[in-house]
Amino acid sequence: MNRCNKSVVNPLCNGCNGLTIKHGLVHCRQRYRCKNCKRTQMGLYKNNACSLFINNKIVNYIKEGCGIRSIARLLQISTSTVLRRIKDIANCIKKPLMRSGRIFEVDELRTYIGNKNKECWVIYALDKETGQVADLKVGRRTKTNVKRVIDTLLIAKCKQIYTDGLGLYQQILPTTIHKVKRYGTNKIERKNLSLRTHLKRLNRRSICYSKKAVMLEACLKIYFWYDGCQFALP
Ligand SMILES: [Zn+2]
Known part of the structure; x- marks a missing residue:
């Protein structure tokens, strides 16, 4: 880098968008320090994982049906970094x-964890009017797991819950708010279709599935709720 070139404009701070000053060289690359928050950053990153907006890119690729390895290839970072991020x-x-007094639909989506002999279910509840996912649970289709999702809805004082004819729901749900009706779970069934299309690990008739339930849950959380809380993200 030409040190005498005064016309080079320092980059703005990645953290607070403030002005930066030169702060020494690291392996012949210019480092900058923010005047405001004192954070240091490099002018040009050798390692792509450190560069700006990489987390946003990872989220976008997840929602566009990319798997872990394809994200790693596209962003030229390692798979372990993608998983950690x-x-x-x-x-x-x-x-x-x-909010209280809402109407929900509850359904389960089948997938696999580890290998194709190990079935796993994504149990989740969807607001019938807004389409917002209220709660989700990844695990076996047991009474405990279904109850965990249902309890969240009951605590929120929901008005009605539409489900399919699965016997578990009749055991758990009070008859006053439980509804099993034809076309009653249309909205959530359509959401299942979107999930299967948008998330690589939920694609049907493919070799793609999650190795661990934690990653499946993490990807679902990002898919459902990322847009609502961008302010708090790293
Ligand atoms: Zn700053």
Whole structure:
């Protein structure tokens, strides 16, 4: 880099968008420090994983049906970095607040964890009017797991819950709010179709599935709730 060139404009801070000053060289690359928040950053990153907006790019690729390895190839970063970043992003995402008196649809989506002999279910609840996913649980289709999703809805004082004819729901749900009706779960069935199209690990008749339930849950959280809480993300 030509040190005498005064016309070179320093980059703005990646953290607070403030002005930066030169802060020494690291392996012949210029480093800058923010005047405002004192954070340091490089002018040009050798490692792509450190560059700006990489987390946003990972999220966009997840939602566009890319798997872990394809994201790693496209962004030229390692698969372990992609996995770690997905976990970090998902940990910062919080469930949206629910209003009382809403109508929900509850359904389960089948997938596999580890190998194709190990079935796993995504149990989730969808607001019938807004299409917002209220709660989700990844695991076996047991009474405990279904109850966990249903309890969240009951605590939020929901008005009605539409489900399919699965016997578990009749055991758990009070008859006053439980409804099993033809076309009653149309909205959530359509959401299942979107999920199967948009998330690589839920594609049908392919060799793509999650190795671990944690990653499946992290990807679903990002898919459902990322847009609502971008402010708190790393
Ligand atoms: Zn700054």
